[in-house]
Amino acid sequence: KRSYNVTLLPGDGIGPEVVAVAKDVLSLAGALEGVEFRFQEKLMGGAALDAYGVPLPEETLTAAQASDAVLLGAIGGYKWDNNEKHLKPETGLLQIRAGLGVFANLRPAAVLPQLVDASTLKKEVAEGVDIMVVRELTGGIYFGQPRGFGTNNKGENTGFNTEVYSASEVDRIARVAFEVARKRRGKLCSVDKANVLEASMLWRKRVTSLASEFPDIELSHMYVDNAAMQLIRNPKQFDTIVTNNIFGDILSDEASMLTGSIGMLPSASVGESGPGLFEPIHGSAPDIAGQDKANPLATILSTAMLLRYGLGEENAAKRVEAAVTETLNNGFRTGDIYSPGTTLVGCKRMGEEVLKTV
Amino acid sequence: KRSYNVTLLPGDGIGPEVVAVAKDVLSLAGALEGVEFRFQEKLMGGAALDAYGVPLPEETLTAAQASDAVLLGAIGGYKWDNNEKHLKPETGLLQIRAGLGVFANLRPAAVLPQLVDASTLKKEVAEGVDIMVVRELTGGIYFGQPRGFGTNNKGENTGFNTEVYSASEVDRIARVAFEVARKRRGKLCSVDKANVLEASMLWRKRVTSLASEFPDIELSHMYVDNAAMQLIRNPKQFDTIVTNNIFGDILSDEASMLTGSIGMLPSASVGESGPGLFEPIHGSAPDIAGQDKANPLATILSTAMLLRYGLGEENAAKRVEAAVTETLNNGFRTGDIYSPGTTLVGCKRMGEEVLKTV
Ligand SMILES: CC(C)[C@H](C(=O)O)[C@@H](O)C(=O)O
Numbered sequence: 001k002r003s004y005n006v007t008l009l010p011g012d013g014i015g016p017e018v019v020a021v022a023k024d025v026l027s028l029a030g031a032l033e034g035v036e037f038r039f040q041e042k043l044m045g046g047a048a049l050d051a052y053g054v055p056l057p058e059e060t061l062t063a064a065q066a067s068d069a070v071l072l073g074a075i076g077g078y079k080w081d082n083n084e085k086h087l088k089p090e091t092g093l094l095q096i097r098a099g100l101g102v103f104a105n106l107r108p109a110a111v112l113p114q115l116v117d118a119s120t121l122k123k124e125v126a127e128g129v130d131i132m133v134v135r136e137l138t139g140g141i142y143f144g145q146p147r148g149f150g151t152n153n154k155g156e157n158t159g160f161n162t163e164v165y166s167a168s169e170v171d172r173i174a175r176v177a178f179e180v181a182r183k184r185r186g187k188l189c190s191v192d193k194a195n196v197l198e199a200s201m202l203w204r205k206r207v208t209s210l211a212s213e214f215p216d217i218e219l220s221h222m223y224v225d226n227a228a229m230q231l232i233r234n235p236k237q238f239d240t241i242v243t244n245n246i247f248g249d250i251l252s253d254e255a256s257m258l259t260g261s262i263g264m265l266p267s268a269s270v271g272e273s274g275p276g277l278f279e280p281i282h283g284s285a286p287d288i289a290g291q292d293k294a295n296p297l298a299t300i301l302s303t304a305m306l307l308r309y310g311l312g313e314e315n316a317a318k319r320v321e322a323a324v325t326e327t328l329n330n331g332f333r334t335g336d337i338y339s340p341g342t343t344l345v346g347c348k349r350m351g352e353e354v355l356k357t358v
Numbered sequence: 359k360r361s362y363n364v365t366l367l368p369g370d371g372i373g374p375e376v377v378a379v380a381k382d383v384l385s386l387a388g389a390l391e392g393v394e395f396r397f398q399e400k401l402m403g404g405a406a407l408d409a410y411g412v413p414l415p416e417e418t419l420t421a422a423q424a425s426d427a428v429l430l431g432a433i434g435g436y437k438w439d440n441n442e443k444h445l446k447p448e449t450g451l452l453q454i455r456a457g458l459g460v461f462a463n464l465r466p467a468a469v470l471p472q473l474v475d476a477s478t479l480k481k482e483v484a485e486g487v488d489i490m491v492v493r494e495l496t497g498g499i500y501f502g503q504p505r506g507f508g509t510n511n512k513g514e515n516t517g518f519n520t521e522v523y524s525a526s527e528v529d530r531i532a533r534v535a536f537e538v539a540r541k542r543r544g545k546l547c548s549v550d551k552a553n554v555l556e557a558s559m560l561w562r563k564r565v566t567s568l569a570s571e572f573p574d575i576e577l578s579h580m581y582v583d584n585a586a587m588q589l590i591r592n593p594k595q596f597d598t599i600v601t602n603n604i605f606g607d608i609l610s611d612e613a614s615m616l617t618g619s620i621g622m623l624p625s626a627s628v629g630e631s632g633p634g635l636f637e638p639i640h641g642s643a644p645d646i647a648g649q650d651k652a653n654p655l656a657t658i659l660s661t662a663m664l665l666r667y668g669l670g671e672e673n674a675a676k677r678v679e680a681a682v683t684e685t686l687n688n689g690f691r692t693g694d695i696y697s698p699g700t701t702l703v704g705c706k707r708m709g710e711e712v713l714k715t716v
């Protein structure tokens with residue numbers, strides 16, 4: 001029997017509710033495919049700030065690093081919004097990404113046939129959209145040095161950050177993206193701002209030169225402003241998108257909203273080796289926390305990504321995804337994706353329905 | 359009789375066609391309101407590269423600086439796409455923005471009732487959208503130093519840029535935005551990434567502290583990734599948006615595409631004093647250049663912004679805008695906004711129809 005250690009990081013807001021449900025689905029899907037899980041739960045984000053005064057305790061990072069995969073719920077909440085930077089829940093998130101070296105963030109945005117009406121796009125535009133954004137996650141302006149506050153030559157306060165990429169940082173994320181495109185429809189669009197930024201010029205040059213290693217992939221380049229437009233004009237033109245950390249932050253959220261159902265969207269962050277980090281893209285939704293209203297499907301689908309990209313357990317991954325599809329086909333909906341004629345359920349009940357079909 | 363000097367920069371691609379048409383509309387609207395124009399035409403972008411080997415000749419900048427307003431068509435084309443940075447048409451655009459000191463870029467994105475079907479958004483989502491993006495245009499990562507290519511401590515090539523804002527740079531763009539919001543619906547949303555970037559933390563702090571000078575304006579803050587989502591989820595929640603140079607580049611293009619008719623959208627770039635720069639947001643569209651197919655309405659509406667924000671000639675501005683509305687009501691459409699039941703016309707004819715109604 002194959003056996004894995006999974007670190008659970010429920011986090012804040014609705015995080016604990018959705019992780020609890022997803023854990024059960026992961027266990028069952030694994031068991032049915034001869035896979036066993038040992039879980040350990042650790043604190044991070046606001047929960048860790050309250051308990052230990054830091055957003056990512058050393059103990060949490062060490063445990064995560066020592067495990068085979070990490071499942072994160074969500075972090076943040078009003079309570080910590082005005083904290084200083086090093087005491088923000090978000091800082092814990094950046095620290096665990098860096099600490100695990102998960103430089104490749106995969107964010108699928110697909111419009112499900114059952115939920116096409118949830119999109120604010122016209123049906124004919126939304127139907128069939130299936131995009132994977134591959135975002136660089138441990139470099140660029142999020143981590144670049146120097147950064148901070150200073151004074152300019154007029155004696156004024158300034159705030160500054162550095163957008164920087166090295167050749168190998170671009171190469172490794174581009175390789176992941178080419179491989180992802182190869183398993184999808186064979187089209188890769190690299191997004192940058194190479195008409196203005198040197199960091200983007202290097203990016204484009206490296207991505208272009210890697211293309212010869214992937215002759216079967218159709219590579220194109222697009223400026224980020226145009227990409228923001230094209231996602232709305234004709235999202236079906238995109239298969240796989242690769243881009244830097246900040247552009248990926250913006251464009252993956254834009255792409256996800258095209259589906260109209262961000263409560264459904266998972267993500268995977270992986271590195272060269274070591275455990276990956278898997279999490280729903282939605283936030284901690286403090287306003288509905290603890291009310292059994294959250295949609296657990298994004299976290300459940302994140303366990304499918306954990307199985308596929310984190311552990312190579314493709315069969316169990318497919319089992320989870322099929323269960324989610326069947327549950328939707330059975331008409332069960334949480335509030336965020338409810339429409340007349342379907343059955344409104346809470347977080348726990350949705351989990352039970354998925355379990356039945358696993 | 360009031361008299362103004364206007365520098366025309368037709369530029370590349372469809373630029374010359376749309377500027378020629380817009381010039382006639384500007385002249386007539388002015389004449390009918392007792393305003394006289396003296397025009398001088400100068401080269402910039404690819405046209406200047408071909409003639410002088412630089413994208414912004416000294417002569418062009420000097421003439422522009424000495425005039426009362428500058429009307430630009432569009433720049434760029436395949437021919438110059440692989441030029442080195444200092445020989446790119448885009449570099450000329452950045453140089454003229456800096457040279458004129460036009461730090462405030464106003465980009466309206468409104469869904470016109472006549473063109474609501476052009477949007478890829480559902481009618482009920484698109485209808486009534488009326489957003490003004492105020493983008494900082496002469497600072498941030500577009501101009502920040504240091505920038506360039508280097509080597510890191512592993513001996514690898516790097517590309518880097520600096521995102522930097524000073525207190526006064528934020529203050530002056532925020533003031534413009536508060537004033538703009540005051541003339542609109544009194545709501546201002548400042549967009550940043552203050553949960554990660556120091557440059558954004560300074561931005562948010564300054565914008566927040568200016569709010570007390572504008573007690574009648576409802577100020578909110580939003581992270582850029584969320585803004586990219588909210589523009590799609592519910593664009594009507596926005597009135598005026600203020601943001602930095604790169605986020606403004608992305609979000610203003612995203613907002614413009616919500617309308618489905620970017621051939622209709624003008625922009626204004628203004629500074630503390632000196633001439634403003636007015637241009638359509640669409641590009642040079644080299645594939646349809648010289649075929650009399652371009653939509654001149656964005657450039658015509660840019661002359662309305664020139665009259666209003668550049669010269670304070672509100673009556674003439676209203677005259678131009680009313681003429682565009684009437685021409686649309688009369689059913690005339692260029693190819694980009696054509697729908698069955700309307701009359702398809704070319705660039706020149708569209709100009710003639712607008713002239714008739716001025
Ligand atoms: C919370 C924030 C730091 C984070 C990011 O910007 O990466 C989030 O927006 C995300 O995309 O995971």
Ligand SMILES: CC(C)[C@H](C(=O)O)[C@@H](O)C(=O)O
Binds near residue numbers: 195196225451
């Ligand atoms: C052409 C390019 C340099 C420019 C910019 O990024 O500012 C354009 O995208 C714009 O928005 O006017």
